[in-house]
Amino acid sequence: DGGITQSPKYLFRKEGQNVTLSCEQxxxxxxxxxxxxxxxxxxxxxxxxxxxxxxxKGDIAEGYSVSREKKESFPLTVTxxxxxxxxxxxxxxxxxPGTARRVNEKLFFGSGTQLSVL
Amino acid sequence: xxxxxxxxxxxxxxxxxxxxxxxxYSNSASDYFIWYKQESGKGPQxxxxxxxxxxxxxxxxxxxxxxxxxxxxxxxxxxxxxxxxAVYFCAESLPMIKAAGNKLTxxxxxxxxxxx
Numbered sequence: 001d002g003g004i005t006q007s008p009k010y011l012f013r014k015e016g017q018n019v020t021l022s023c024e025q026x027x028x029x030x031x032x033x034x035x036x037x038x039x040x041x042x043x044x045x046x047x048x049x050x051x052x053x054x055x056x057k058g059d060i061a062e063g064y065s066v067s068r069e070k071k072e073s074f075p076l077t078v079t080x081x082x083x084x085x086x087x088x089x090x091x092x093x094x095x096x097p098g099t100a101r102r103v104n105e106k107l108f109f110g111s112g113t114q115l116s117v118l
Numbered sequence: 119x120x121x122x123x124x125x126x127x128x129x130x131x132x133x134x135x136x137x138x139x140x141x142x143y144s145n146s147a148s149d150y151f152i153w154y155k156q157e158s159g160k161g162p163q164x165x166x167x168x169x170x171x172x173x174x175x176x177x178x179x180x181x182x183x184x185x186x187x188x189x190x191x192x193x194x195x196x197x198x199x200x201x202x203x204a205v206y207f208c209a210e211s212l213p214m215i216k217a218a219g220n221k222l223t224x225x226x227x228x229x230x231x232x233x234x
Contacts, residue, residue: 006161041226042209042224042227043209106152107164108164109163111161112159112160
């Protein structure tokens, strides 16, 4: 998984509960991303962070929150406001701009977390 | 994850044959394209990329073809092996100056099943 660790592999959420998915990388990458994957669909961007203490909303940020207090860590919280949270969540990182023409090139993905609702 | 790919188009190919996976991309302004491979329960892995100033790029056993006229991308796998069984995604990206957050837009994926 290229030095990106996601945990847990499986997670269950009760109605009204917030849950946090962990993502840690030891690749010294500046940029990190969270994607959501639903059956029959491609990956959709939830949030991304290009540098510590900064992050931006992606296409489907509603009902999610993130933090980037450390370069290595980019946890994703699925809040109770997310009414359809069941999906496969993927964390990714990308090398510093100097090693790729653009920061989004050559994403390295974790092994994912499957979130289901009880 | 096990929930991925329940309704994906599927390509069945005999071991040793060549595979061709097709992708129609959405934005004519996209200038960078990537193919990823995702095995069950794992995250996507980078296979090959191509920029819009090229129409063909070859890697190890893989070739990507880009037809900008019809916004079509294909991935060819030579001598397909059982280990090639996976879901394959294409992704596109706009030029950085136009990109909203330098993000990739992924296609829905194709499942490849290699028959022994």
